[in-house]
Amino acid sequence: MGSRGTPMLDQLGQPFPPVDLRTLSGTATLGLTQRPESVRRARDFTRNTLQGWRLPQHFDAVGLVVSELVTNALRHGLGRPAVPAQSHAEPVAPISVARPLVELELMRCSGRVICAVQDPSGALPRSSSQMDGAAESGRGLHLVECFSDGWGWRMLTGGRGKVVWAAFQTS
Template identity: 55%
Template sequence: MGTNGSTMLEPLRQGLPPVDAASVSSSASCALPARYEAVRGARQFTSVTLTQWNLSERFDDVALVVSELVTNALRHALPAGPPREQPLDPPVRLHLMRWAGRLVCAVRDPSPDTPAARGSGEDFAAESGRGLFLVESFSDSWGWHPLAGTLHGKVVWALFRLGERPR
């Protein structure tokens, strides 16, 4: 997570969604229940949203990143013990935001813990811990920030540049 692009991403560090309506051309968000089936719902929401924004060709990369971010959030947001419904305050929320030349997907969760990617010497074949490695590989940049005010937890985001794709 380098410093290049940090100015461009500054609004994300202030909380989501950015309030500058002029800079965000489109945004959408959905609350996700604290159940692992929510990952499928997040992918469907992403598919519908990207289709509306004429970005269907980016679905594979974006959906993979969304799946990893939501899975990580649920892993930390799910209470131990039997699942219980929390209809008033779903713990995890997915935001998709589009600017002229970039797309950001961001996932809010109630955990204050810092997201940590595996170190280069660790086992990338292991199921747990490779999510942020995939996020880093498939997005142009990613990061996170703690929530401020009355909201508890954090937001983890990933940015995709739109337009020409290097292949």
């Protein structure tokens, strides 16, 4: 958790989504690992950040979108965690990852909040129009599209993954 500049946007080489850095009034960052509680941590972090920015009325939409983007990053950006083969031996404790694999950044600037989720995958996000309508999963980006004022993605330089972002009007 932090309040540094705009590390994800800086890595993109240009402000994307379009952000006038002169109007940036707050950032908050949370690193996440591939654990079941990570999506809940991201939602709680978002709620607390929006309350601190005196924007709690935006939590329903922003929290839903953060949940979808983080879930997608953990599920598709990292792939499925390795599951040890079942045996009659004692259960193996999950391997703890020291450094975050996915990063959530919330940014507040003139009249909007932007959430950005970075993951190490080079796989492109698949919009709802690319998904099978009968599929039980894959509707997350459709929700992002419905609840945000705009969203997009951008590959990071040097093949270091991607950032998926969503913007919300606050004024």
